[in-house]
Amino acid sequence: MTGKALARLDGDMLIYGCGTMAGAMLSRWLECGLKPDLVTAIRKSGAPAAGNVTTLSDSKGLTAPSLLILGVKPQGFPDVAADVSRLAGPHTLVISIMAGVSLEDLRLALPDAGQIVRAMPNMPVANGRGIVALISERDQATLSKQLNKLMAPLGLVEWISTEASFNLVTALTGCGPAFIYRIVGAMAGAAVRLGLDPDAADRMARAMVAGAALTMLDSDETPAAMAAAVASPGGMTQAGLDVLDSDGRLAALMADTLRAARERGRELAASARMD
Ligand SMILES: NC(=O)C1=CN([C@@H]2O[C@H](COP(=O)(O)OP(=O)(O)OC[C@H]3O[C@@H](n4cnc5c(N)ncnc54)[C@H](OP(=O)(O)O)[C@@H]3O)[C@@H](O)[C@H]2O)C=CC1
Numbered sequence: 001m002t003g004k005a006l007a008r009l010d011g012d013m014l015i016y017g018c019g020t021m022a023g024a025m026l027s028r029w030l031e032c033g034l035k036p037d038l039v040t041a042i043r044k045s046g047a048p049a050a051g052n053v054t055t056l057s058d059s060k061g062l063t064a065p066s067l068l069i070l071g072v073k074p075q076g077f078p079d080v081a082a083d084v085s086r087l088a089g090p091h092t093l094v095i096s097i098m099a100g101v102s103l104e105d106l107r108l109a110l111p112d113a114g115q116i117v118r119a120m121p122n123m124p125v126a127n128g129r130g131i132v133a134l135i136s137e138r139d140q141a142t143l144s145k146q147l148n149k150l151m152a153p154l155g156l157v158e159w160i161s162t163e164a165s166f167n168l169v170t171a172l173t174g175c176g177p178a179f180i181y182r183i184v185g186a187m188a189g190a191a192v193r194l195g196l197d198p199d200a201a202d203r204m205a206r207a208m209v210a211g212a213a214l215t216m217l218d219s220d221e222t223p224a225a226m227a228a229a230v231a232s233p234g235g236m237t238q239a240g241l242d243v244l245d246s247d248g249r250l251a252a253l254m255a256d257t258l259r260a261a262r263e264r265g266r267e268l269a270a271s272a273r274m275d
């Protein structure tokens with residue numbers, strides 16, 4: 001990404017709540033050429049954000065920026081909503097990364113904001129291997145031209161057409177890395193219980209999943225076909241796959257996992273509303 005591409009955002013960026021997730025986006029943008037002097041970050045603690053970005057503990061003295069990224073937690077939004085609203089002016093593009101919080105609720109809280117976009121990044125954006133799902137209130141065609149340039153260095157950019165599916169997208173992409181880490185840990189843990197040395201099991205489980213993921217990125221095959229290519233007929237892999245597939249166990253577990261995450265999105269939305 002070049003600074004020129006970012007300059008098309010026409011101005012400055014304020015990151016209101018620059019913790020783990022927004023901080024990962026910021027680091028990647030800086031690595032890809034975003035000029036630090038275009039950015040101001042607000043953190044409750046005032047702890048320095050990535051790079052040489054100016055970091056403040058509150059918004060005193062700030063005026064409406066061109067781009068305002070909202071990176072507080074949904075539960076913390078009611079505490080800052082009035083202040084964010086003051087900063088979200090008619091020329092401000094607001095991008096909220098808060099899980100669960102709908103465009104309609106954002107518009108109610110930020111009535112004067114120029115445009116509002118809901119975005120769902122995931123942590124691998126830190127190395128450009130993430131996903132950013134996006135949906136806007138309106139004018140998606142114009143916005144996508146502008147925002148794709150900003151988001152592309154973070155990884156795969158997906159515009160979502162129906163907001164009703166956004167919490168499910170979040171469960172798959174935003175939460176997904178944690179589910180994969182848990183599965184990797186469970187495989188390594190099982191290997192330890194069955195007799196492997198813990199350090200070796202951890203090392204090999206990480207390398208195995210990283211290799212499998214990279215192979216998948218380079219392949220046009222479906223995951224089912226890729227599994228079939230590993231499984232020799234009547235071999236060891238097939239014996240293990242039969243356990244995962246028995247009575248649809250793995251499919252049911254994954255459906256329950258995504259459903260629970262999606263439902264929690266609805267509760268988070270409620271916690272972000274002003275009473
Ligand atoms: N973690 C993830 O993988 C993902 C998270 N998200 C979303 O990103 C958002 C942030 O999550 P995450 O980064 O994990 O959480 P963090 O707690 O790391 O980040 C929250 C940020 O908000 C700041 N903050 C909290 N209260 C205030 C306040 N009153 N005034 C100013 N700043 C404040 C915190 O300041 P301080 O740094 O001082 O604590 C922190 O920088 C959430 O809405 C979440 O749904 C979306 C996708 C993935």
Ligand SMILES: O=C(O)[C@@H]1CCC=N1
Pocket residue numbers: 099170174175
């Ligand atoms: O756990 C959460 O609520 C956020 C949203 C996606 C990832 N982290």
